[in-house]
Amino acid sequence: MRIVIIGSGFGGLNAAVEIRKKLKHSQLVITVISDREEFIFRPSLIWIPFHKHSIKKFTFPLRPTFEKIGVNFIEKSVKSLMPKQNYVICFDNEIIEYDYLILASGASPDWARIKGIEGKSASIYDISSALKTRKRLEQINEGEPIVIGVAQENPNQGIAYEFLFELDTYLNERCIKCPMTFFTYEKELFDGNGKESTEKLEVLMAEKQIPYYCNVSIEQVDDEKVYLNNGEQLPYSFLLVLPPYKGKECIRSSKDFEHENGILPVHETLQSVQWENIYVVGDANNIKGRKTGRAAELQGILAAENIVKQIHHEPLQSFQHDTLYLMELGKEGGMFIKQGTLKWTTSGMIPHMMKRAFEKYYLLKFS
Numbered sequence: 342m343r344i345v346i347i348g349s350g351f352g353g354l355n356a357a358v359e360i361r362k363k364l365k366h367s368q369l370v371i372t373v374i375s376d377r378e379e380f381i382f383r384p385s386l387i388w389i390p391f392h393k394h395s396i397k398k399f400t401f402p403l404r405p406t407f408e409k410i411g412v413n414f415i416e417k418s419v420k421s422l423m424p425k426q427n428y429v430i431c432f433d434n435e436i437i438e439y440d441y442l443i444l445a446s447g448a449s450p451d452w453a454r455i456k457g458i459e460g461k462s463a464s465i466y467d468i469s470s471a472l473k474t475r476k477r478l479e480q481i482n483e484g485e486p487i488v489i490g491v492a493q494e495n496p497n498q499g500i501a502y503e504f505l506f507e508l509d510t511y512l513n514e515r516c517i518k519c520p521m522t523f524f525t526y527e528k529e530l531f532d533g534n535g536k537e538s539t540e541k542l543e544v545l546m547a548e549k550q551i552p553y554y555c556n557v558s559i560e561q562v563d564d565e566k567v568y569l570n571n572g573e574q575l576p577y578s579f580l581l582v583l584p585p586y587k588g589k590e591c592i593r594s595s596k597d598f599e600h601e602n603g604i605l606p607v608h609e610t611l612q613s614v615q616w617e618n619i620y621v622v623g624d625a626n627n628i629k630g631r632k633t634g635r636a637a638e639l640q641g642i643l644a645a646e647n648i649v650k651q652i653h654h655e656p657l658q659s660f661q662h663d664t665l666y667l668m669e670l671g672k673e674g675g676m677f678i679k680q681g682t683l684k685w686t687t688s689g690m691i692p693h694m695m696k697r698a699f700e701k702y703y704l705l706k707f708s
């Protein structure tokens with residue numbers, strides 16, 4: 342029995358560990374293929390532009406982790422998938438066959454869907470873009486207009502609020518005053534997370550005199566302005582927009598998959614709607630709800646459990662959303678949201694320390 346997992350982020354790593362725990366028989370070969378040898382605890386990327394963390398502290402090499410539990414690790418990039426024939430092809434043309442496949446390849450920012458934005462927005466989706474953003478912010482001068490926003494269809498809006506308040510704290514600490522504007526396609530600030538979360542953010546925006554627009558989309562971006570569909574034109578010198586996502590190239594170039602911009606439709610069991618021996622987890626699938634590391638982790642575990650059930654001809658389980666979210670708001674503290682309701686808010690360093698503690702726990706558990 343060959344189980345192949347593509348990707349070793351939150352989804353892929355948890356899936357591999359869970360299958361190893363649940364299936365012990367000697368004929369089982371588990372292989373993880375990933376184009377990176379290290380695990381990146383991506384939520385911690387938010388601190389890189391503000392000199393609040395070091396990359397070494399939230400990454401670790403994966404090969405020793407997988408060797409310890411008897412999982413093969415292949416550091417290669419997958420070029421395409423052949424679901425009819427049950428194999429995947431790597432860029433060096435190596436073919437890897439499977440009986441079950443878990444696709445945990447994540448998603449990429451889809452800048453091309455916003456007219457004119459390519460190359461103009463800062464980004465924090467990976468290490469190199471977070472470092473570039475840090476460099477740009479080191480050079481920011483008094484009075485430069487700043488625009489932070491969430492573009493239509495972005496599936497993890499929380500990152501924009503965290504960035505906004507981190508940036509506000511960073512500028513205050515440096516005694517630099519810049520006019521900031523925020524926009525989002527959400528109907529209200531941080532929509533869907535309870536009235537209290539929205540109200541808390543409204544109060545903070547008023548206190549900090551940050552004007553904002555909700556329920557808007559971007560029509561176009563040029564070198565000087567963001568053009569919103571409500572007619573507003575927002576001048577910027579520093580711009581950070583969270584864009585829509587697209588699925589990875591290996592999915593987009595595989596002719597036997599129906600997909601929406603590379604994002605794969607799945608049943609509630611996380612099985613591909615087309616191929617019952619393929620499971621898709623995390624940012625790569627079209628399950629509704631915020632795309633988070635937490636969701637990817639739970640889906641990785643469920644895909645592993647469902648493969649074991651499928652092998653034993655038992656009924657499969659459906660994915661249950663569990664929307665725990667801890668949002669840090671710079672020096673303003675943070676909010677803890679559970680199942681769409683604000684559970685508590687706090688000021689000071691507690692949310693920051695909780696996020697760091699969770700990162701430490703994760704790294705200790707897996708490295």
Ligand SMILES: Cc1cc2nc3c(=O)[nH]c(=O)nc-3n(C[C@H](O)[C@H](O)[C@H](O)COP(=O)(O)OP(=O)(O)OC[C@H]3O[C@@H](n4cnc5c(N)ncnc54)[C@H](O)[C@@H]3O)c2cc1C
Pocket residue numbers: 347348349350351352353374375376377383384385386387417418419420445446447448465466467497500589591622623624625632633634635636637667
């Ligand atoms: C700045 C920031 C802050 C965030 N904050 C939070 C937070 O506070 N809480 C939270 O829960 N989530 C947060 N998230 C979201 C979270 O990080 C993602 O939702 C999560 O990483 C998705 O996990 P994944 O396993 O689906 O995909 P990824 O983490 O993107 O992993 C994809 C894996 O696939 C591999 N891969 C891709 N293509 C190929 C290929 N062709 N061949 C081989 N390997 C391939 C990659 O190398 C990687 O190992 C944040 C994200 C960012 C960027």
